[in-house]
Amino acid sequence: MSMGQSNAVLSLNNLRAGYGQTEILHDLSIYVNPNEIVAIIGPNGAGKSTAMKAVLGLLNITEGSVVLNGEDITDTPAQKVIERGISYVPQTNNVFVNLSVQENLEMGAWTRPTGVEARLDEMYNLFPDLAEKRNQAAGSLSGGQRQMVAMAKALMVDAKILLLDEPTAGLSPKYRGEIFSTIQKIKGTGVPILIVEQNAKQALGVSDRGYVLVDGANRHTGTGADLAADPEIARMFLGGGH
């Protein structure tokens, strides 16, 4: 493993995990340093989203560990993990459709109920679109706006790290661009981000480092730029369309 690992905000170390008896992640290691954006890319079924679920304690972990800021959080239940500062935005079903935008954000702040007003203001500054729609039902927003709500909601808790599961899935190119620039804005506020993305090219474009997963195991690692430039990886997934 490389040098940056010891002061990592989040690290998955030699993880073997899966659902019940079926192992999906094989000896997986990933880490995220402070002020980094790290992308996890790979073909369908590579176990990218599963890696995130392992962090949240939603999987059966048989070997290895998950460490957050030096604290072992392997197998810790989701609510505790979130209290410790991991914010997670699932791929689908990531807003409460019948609650308003503001209520969604308020729910996001559940584990840290003080100072909600101030953080709401921060979020509305970061996501100006949401400010005008704050009393609208989240379900009535467009896909891209919903994604914004989902991210803002996740940021309401003073996150130590933000986990984004395929944030641009199913979005139009316009919104994809907005999402990635928002991600950079978030990085600017000091929150490290771990992204799982199908849209490898754009993801690597904003990332400091990346991991390529195939069949639940590490295949390649490197800086965003290096991976993006690697012809073998380009062949694997960066071919036209995305």
Place this chain on the structure above:
Amino acid sequence: MWDAFGFEFVNFYLIPGLVLGCIYALGAIGITLTFGILRFANFAHGEIMMSGAYLTWTVMAIAGYAGLTLHPLVAMVPATLLVILLFLGTDKFFYKPFRKSETIKVVMASFGMMLIIRSAVQVIWGPNQLTFVRGIAKPNPVLSDLSNDIGMMLIIPNKHLFIFAGTIIIVIALSYLLNRTRIGKAMRAVSDSPDLAHVTGIDVDKVIRATWIVGGICATAAGVFLVMDVQMLETTMGFRMLLPMFAAAILGGIGKPYGAVFGGLVIGLAEELSAYPWIGDTPLLSPGYKTGVAFAIMVIMLIVRPQGLFKGRSF
């Protein structure tokens, strides 16, 4: 203007329909919340309603021995606390083990609870009818006179006034809870998506407890209002009310409390109004089939628009 038709219609069909509707509405609120947040049809709900009524009766009886006459709405308070404990207890011992299993298991458990609670009531209080006397059955003279002066005459007994007022207060309180309190919003959130609530860090167990508490309050109120209206208690009440309450919840949309209120009123009115001689001299529907009205509405909804009128969750 206010001829015999109007008088009879309003006082003997419309008002009773609204009263029944209020009772169904309150019961349906509990059912729809359980359906929405815990994701199962709680067959024991009717029996819990009935327990609330029996407990209230007992509180009044005990107070009676001590020389006090308590108004049912007052006696309802300690009864409600006991009902809440009952709900929380049955959840902990009989429903919680099945939270992560197929829905069918917890439904079967609730079916079993239905039987256990009803049998318990029958053992403790016996299967015979008990009278719920309150002297509140006489028509309210103020209202009669007032309305008579306007040209109509409304004969509404005090008991109905209490039922209407109680229902309105509970619905307003519920609205406040769900829209302005943290736990209420969390309840709506879990109803939307328990998984998302979980990964957002919401304390789902706390929300579940809150659901049982709110359900308990509404169920006790519904039970007490029912016995206030018919002025007697018997052990078949719970099951008799269950199907119309399910129908009301489905009509309004599963998980939508306002829908449940609306659904309850519609079904209550439909039941009472179906016996009215709309066409000619005989009732539209033979009174023996009154209880079938709710069910017919429910089946139609399930086929035609399963998400209910207010777009609750469908399946």
Place this chain on the structure above:
Amino acid sequence: MEAYVGYFLYFLSLLTVGGIYAIFALGLNVNWGFAGLFNVGIVGFAAVGAYTYALLTTAESTYHIGGFGLPLPFGMFAAMMASAVIAGFIGLICIRLRADYLAIATIGIAEIIKLILKNETDITNGPRGINKIPRAWEHFSEERFYTSWPMSWFGTPENWEAFFDTLPNWYWQPLFAGTILLVMYVIYRMLERARTSPWGRMMTAIRENEPAARAAGKNVTRRRIEAFIIGAAIMGLAGSLFAQHLRLIEPTNTFDPSKVTFLVWVMLIVGGSGNNRGAILGAFLIWTLWSASELFITGAIDLIGNIFSTLDPSILQTRAGFLRMMLIGILMQVILQRYPGGILPEVRPASPKADKKTAGTTGETT
């Protein structure tokens, strides 16, 4: 000698009623065990079967339609058909409903059936019910039967009367019990054949993994309706036997869902859900428990009544009945939690099932 006859007759009654419930349970198993249908309307099909049989076989009456004088086996067959037809209608409407919605719908339909039976007094004599229902084997000793064909072929009414006088008055009980057990056995064998047949294996496939079965082109809805109808027909048959056992039926108290529907479910769950053998075992076991507990508690209360003369035993007796029901309910909860497969769990070929953890953190499986 008298006492032995008494014990023998009691034992026969356990076999009789236990057997009837076993047939109910077998029918429910077709719904639940074969097809995963949560049918809580058992009592409705029982009522349809019972009333069909009663109306077709009882004598003419001013209170209800009757006087068809049809042979008993025909009455039982008709009971099956009537249940099947009604189940067909219900199935077409309701079969796609999810488990708890299907439960609500079937319970509601059962109540509607009872409402109709109660209200259409011209046909059914309403709440007063139908009595003098002919009981198989016992009916031979009734005047109505031995004075008419076919018995009249074999002897004069006086001869028949004299013949029956020589028999003990319980002569029909072993025959009745035997008939029921025979019917139960035949149905059991047929269902076992069905279970291992291609149809049965398809039902298992659908129940285990519906999306895969659909993808493989199976008509899931059709199969489910078939299972619903077959189960209901069996319940109708059991209903007709129930009517014969009771000889008097009426729409509300005889067909109390707590007694019929719920007891049958408990029998299936305890005995082994999904399992024909379990259905039979559960039925006899629970019925024996139920019946024996009645004796036991009655005896205990009499004892208590003798000791504490201030307590009125009759009140305790009625309440004791409800206590038994409560205990049966608790038994079911215990079995549901600790031994979910029941006493005789189903022996199935291993199949890949989605693990519970992927079902979402609060158990959402849809």
